[in-house]
Amino acid sequence: GAVVSQHPSRVICKSGTSVKIECRSLDFQATTMFWYRQFPKKSLMLMATSNEGSKATYEQGVEKDKFLINHASLTLSTLTVTSAHPEDSSFYICSARDPRIAGDRTYEQYFGPGTRLTVT
């Protein structure tokens, strides 16, 4: 199946700094990528949909200026957490759809391994 990578896997940053998380599709071109946030033992909450070459679409309640998403190429989307605070500490996961897949499996998303962010 398709492979999605994330970097870094873990990051610790100080309060007030910014941190960038990368999501890459390794063996396919992803026109659409999704960013999720997950708190411990909780469900995944969709933050935004990232489309190559256009502005990201944010879910209700997600601060656009705090969580900057850039989908500059067909294989890379980045999430930048700006002016991070301890409450931004969480597990961030990206996923991507493979546009080559049609028919029954067209909705399938491939997930990255996640990034654990700790803000001190």
Added chain:
Amino acid sequence: AQKITQTQPGMFVQEKEAVTLDCTYDTSDPSYGLFWYKQPSSGEMIFLIYQGSYDQQNATEGRYSLNFQKARKSANLVISASQLGDSAMYFCAMARGAGGTSYGKLTFGQGTILTVHP
């Protein structure tokens, strides 16, 4: 709006036994996809099984099968012959059908923590 409900916060099963994880959904879309994912403590999301809304037969993937009851809007996951390595969090998810800005977005249930006892 779409909604996925998993009513079992935790489930326990004996090794080699079968277990059913419940999932109900609510949507007004005629076309949608249903997924089950496994998330071990490492955090990665592992795809288990998929069921399309128009599929006539229940999906099966090895030891996993999806009991799809469209009229009841349920999509329960059945794991046969449980193994110790099956201990993890399990999520049911639904993707919206074609058309509209929400196409392909996944809505997740609350998750069920499965513990397999030796």
